[in-house]
Amino acid sequence: MDIWELVILRPVINVLIVVSKYLFNNLGLAIIVLTIVIRGVMYPLTKKQLQASKRMQELQPKIQELQKKYGKDRQRMAKEQGALFKEAGVTNIGCILPMLIQMPIWIALYQSIIRVLATTPEALLNLSRYLYSPWSVVFPMVPLKSQFLWLDLGTADKLLVLPVLVGGTMWLQQKMVTPKTVNPQQQTQGQMMLVMMPLLFAFMTLSFPSGLALYWVTSNIISIVMQYFVTGWGGLAGLFGKKKTDDNRPSKPSSEYKKLPPTREIDSTARNIVTGSQKINKGSRYGNSGSK
Template sequence: MDIGAIWDLIILKPMINSMISLSQVLWGSFGLTIIILTLIVRGAMYPLTLKQLRASKAMQSLQPKLAALQKKHGTDKEKLAQEQMRLYKESGVSPTGCLLPMLIQMPIWIALYQAIIRVMAVNPESFLNLSHYLYSWPVVYEALPLNNQFLWLNLATPDYLLAILVGLSMFIQQKMTQAPAAAGASPAQSQAQSMTVMMPLMFTFLSMSFPSGLALYWVTSNIISFIMQYFITGWGGLEPMKNRLVERIAGIFSGKSTISLKNRLISNGEKYDDSAGDDSKGPAGDDGVQESALRQETGEQEPPGPKKPGKEKGKAQGKKSKRGKRK
């Protein structure tokens, strides 16, 4: 028996037949079956995912120290490796800690993906081929072919909206797995950041060619991933984007959109010319008031950086304004 036959017997056939049987409980809806089976499989994998995410978080927390070691022993590779190992040992973090759970989960994800492709049977040849994977359970034989209509989708044909959702959800998920970007990112971090753009783009275009049933699986899987990620590691690399979004929304509600631009410049340590913000010169001075008020509301500390006269003025104006409000 070759490895392909063993794979089919142990993993793929049980997955395919479970999927078809499950569809009978779910009114024959293949779309619903994909979602529920993805949830079940991801739920069953939860302990492993948890382990993987925690290991990944621990690794992220070591990044500043690793960067410092890199800086210190950049040219001496041997010394660097020794110091890194010492750091891992002291912190109780295994550099391969997140790999093992991922490797164990990988075959299940692949089987789920293959099962969806086979059950979807996008052409007559695929449908005939499906017969080789079926158990002789009556429920399996009476359920086929499954209903490919789900919401607005024909799961056997591509759908552009779902393809965009695949890219978006994957971007969010990938961004959340990264540590918030620090200034002077290492080459590895830069590479990881470019991958957060490349991978979602690739999958978006793949989804434009693939049947939307697969895209539905990817979207479901990504959403589950980033929900898990949120509860375990928080927003991760998405934090700055989220903050900017919150600020922008706050700005829209208070009717002043320039606040976000200013905050962004300040948080990036860039120079923000607030000289136009004198009381006598226009609304920029009010921005200072709002910026300060927003910081107080969110409990956010003033960003570090050289203090500028304009900033001081803004703060003073903020105090003045609050006093005015109390009056």
């Protein structure tokens, strides 16, 4: 057993089995609860990542402006962009690092669900290697009952409800984070991403065990909720027919947004940012993102 299996995968598998025992021997509930708990524990990191992405998104008009100015001079462009990021306290790594830290846990949960489902004799035999000898409770629990609602968690959803849910929730989540842009090329790329990922996952759900799809749906819904509380409706605001400033969520200003720097360049796009920052400082943390 390698380090990954020993330190990360094995504990998650055993915890999943124990959680299942205390949730009425229901693996479906165990998957949902464990996903919520793990995502909850990871919330501070998720929040940081979302906030960093949001700030990066807010800088886009300025970056575009810089591209217009220095697009041909790559060195100057990089220098100006670096200075802009420095001033705003934004780094590329700030967006990715929290996600990279969380990824092993997500992957462990994902792999654990696959292993615990153990639909074939080979897979069940393989699962026996991961069970903790001192935890006598896990041994009689396996194989876990795979029935949950209308689903057999070990096989694909024949009613096709889960593929739709996976694709739908992923689209909603992607839509929330997809920035509005005036650049047609970027808009096309954004639309591509928005459609391709949900379609890919919905397609995979057609053949993957429902237990995994249940994890995806739960995880997507949690992401949507977290994103709502951290960054607002984002790209969904227009979809619901209201401006982002209209929502009546608590308007506690975020310390992260307070840190937004004063803009150096005075132009039409940057002015929006300045206006946004001022609005934030007056108490509306969502004011800037929707100002078009």
